[in-house]
Amino acid sequence: xxxxxxxxxxxxxxxxxxxxxxxxxxxxxxxxxxxxxxxxxxxxxxxxxxxxxxxxxxxxxxxxxxxxxxxxxxxxxxxxxxxxxxxxxxxxxxxxxxxxxxxxxxxxxxxxxxxxxxxxxxxxxxxxxxxxxxxxxxxxxxxxxxxxxxxxxxxxxxxxxxxxxxxxxxxxxxxxxxxxxxxxxxxxxxxxxxxxxxxxxxxxxxxxxxxxxxxxxxxxxxxxxxxxxxxxxxxxxxxxxxxxxxxxxxxxxxxxxxxxxxxxxxxxxxxxxxxxxxxxxxxxxxxxxxxxxxxxxxxxxxxxxxxxxxx
Ligand code: GLU
Numbered sequence: 001x002x003x004x005x006x007x008x009x010x011x012x013x014x015x016x017x018x019x020x021x022x023x024x025x026x027x028x029x030x031x032x033x034x035x036x037x038x039x040x041x042x043x044x045x046x047x048x049x050x051x052x053x054x055x056x057x058x059x060x061x062x063x064x065x066x067x068x069x070x071x072x073x074x075x076x077x078x079x080x081x082x083x084x085x086x087x088x089x090x091x092x093x094x095x096x097x098x099x100x101x102x103x104x105x106x107x108x109x110x111x112x113x114x115x116x117x118x119x120x121x122x123x124x125x126x127x128x129x130x131x132x133x134x135x136x137x138x139x140x141x142x143x144x145x146x147x148x149x150x151x152x153x154x155x156x157x158x159x160x161x162x163x164x165x166x167x168x169x170x171x172x173x174x175x176x177x178x179x180x181x182x183x184x185x186x187x188x189x190x191x192x193x194x195x196x197x198x199x200x201x202x203x204x205x206x207x208x209x210x211x212x213x214x215x216x217x218x219x220x221x222x223x224x225x226x227x228x229x230x231x232x233x234x235x236x237x238x239x240x241x242x243x244x245x246x247x248x249x250x251x252x253x254x255x256x257x258x259x260x261x262x263x264x265x266x267x268x269x270x271x272x273x274x275x276x277x278x279x280x281x282x283x284x285x286x287x288x289x290x291x292x293x294x295x296x297x298x299x300x301x302x303x304x305x306x307x308x309x310x311x
Contacts, residue, residue, distance in 0.1 A: 002034030004205045006060075006067070007194070009041045010052035014059050016254040016307065017209065017239035017247040020272050023287060024236050025207035026065045027278075027294040034205075037069040039197060040082040043188055048084070059256045063265045064287045069201075078201040083193050090188045093196045094181055097151065097225055101138025103181065105147030108132055118177055128177030149182040151222070158217040163234035164301045165210070170217035179218060191215065195222045203231050210235040210303050211246070234296065237276070242308040253309055263310060271310050 006022045008014065014022075029036040038060070042048035053072050060067070069076030080086060097103055108116075108131050118127035128150070134142075137152050153172035161167050172179075181192045194215075198206060206216075216233045223230040238246045239254075247254055259268055266284035273279040273290055277298045285293075 002029055002032040002205050003037065003202050004029030004034055004207060005037045005039055005070075005198070005201065005203045006065075007039040007041050007197075007208070008056050009044070009047075010049060010056055011044065011047040012052060012249040013055055014256045015239075015247045015249065015251060016259065016268075016272070016310070019059075019063065019256070019268065020239055020276065021207065021209055021236055022060065022065055023063075023269065023272055023290075024234075024276070024299075025205075026287060027291060028205060028207055028234065028296070030288075030291050031294045035068045036066075037076065037201060037203070038067040038071045038081065039201065040070075040072060040084075041190070041193070042082055042084045043190060043193055045084065045187075053082075055256070059260070062260065063268065076201075078197075081201075083188070083197065086193070086197065087188065089200065090182075090193055090196055093226065094149065094192065097181065097192075097222070098144075098149070100225055101140050102152045102225065103142075103149050104132060104134050104137075104139060104152070104178075105142050105144045106132040106150045106178075106180070107147045107184070118174070125176070127175070128179065130178060133178060146184060148180050148184045150178045151181050151225075152178050153218075153221060158220055160216065160220055160230070160233065162213065162216070163232060163296055164299060165213065165235055166301070168213060168217070170214055172217060172221060175214055176218065191218050191222060195219050195226070195228075198231055199223070199226070199228045205232045205234065207234045207236060209238050209246075211238055236299070237302050237305045240304045240306050242306065244304075244306070246304070247307075254307070259310065268310065275305055275307060 004025050040053050070081035074080045116129040116131045118129050155173040157169045159169045180189050213235050220230045241251050270284045274282040
């Protein structure tokens with residue numbers, strides 16, 4: 001049984017790019033007769049707002065994307081479905097990872113990280129240079145109090161096959177370096193939370209934006225450390241504005257507040273379906289009607305799709 005999910009961060013109103021990812025995830029799960037769940041990724045207490053979670057649910061309902069489990073009221077066996085309520089669970093799994101001896105405490109300041117980082121990535125990503133890494137690993141019995149927890153990554157390729165983009169290879173040592181599982185202030189990292197949640201929620205298929213391809217490699221690494229089976233990954237093109245930047249809250253005309261005032265769910269779904277290659281031409285269609293047209297083969301595996309307005 002396929003179990004898909006949508007895992008939005010409630011840090012703003014959804015835009016067309018979020019909707020495209022939600023729609024493809026929902027269509028793939030429904031086309032396989034599977035279950036679709038909604039998880040609220042509200043790990044960042046400063047930026048996450050309950051009001052945005054409510055709006056996300058309302059926008060999904062309005063579009064016709066229904067979920068079988070999860071959401072703010074947390075129906076389903078794996079409740080709660082809001083990450084802010086799952087700290088005890090993450091703590092248990094972090095203990096399991098710590099027991100491998102491949103984590104270590106890091107007390108680097110931001111300035112120290114910048115000064116000792118490995119060579120720059122072209123996109124400005126910071127690659128941790130290993131300043132706090134112990135001389136030899138595995139190491140046990142370290143004192144993590146007041147420190148971030150980092151996980152060692154080996155200088156070796158992690159390979160997987162993405163449903164849309166095909167074979168992928170990432171060397172985590174070169175691409176990210178040892179990465180954080182828990183920050184010094186106690187905040188859980190996205191990478192740890194997403195793996196624990198997808199595993200415990202029985203997710204078998206992860207559909208999300210192509211900006212998270214590298215994260216998939218980090219996540220597969222954590223699945224293996226925990227002895228868990230990774231899901232199938234299907235990353236999907238990011239929608240970008242005319243300047244080539246991925247859509248954000250600032251692209252007002254493509255945010256749900258504006259879209260709902262100007263278009264019907266069928267118009268929005270039809271336009272996305274044509275843009276993604278699911279329909280040869282634009283036609284008004286509901287998500288439920290689009291299930292019969294859905295196939296991953298129809299979608300072009302470009303990293304981005306440009307769109308400046310819906311009409
Ligand atoms: N919460 C993440 C976001 O909204 C998505 C994470 C995921 O799908 O794995 O960008």
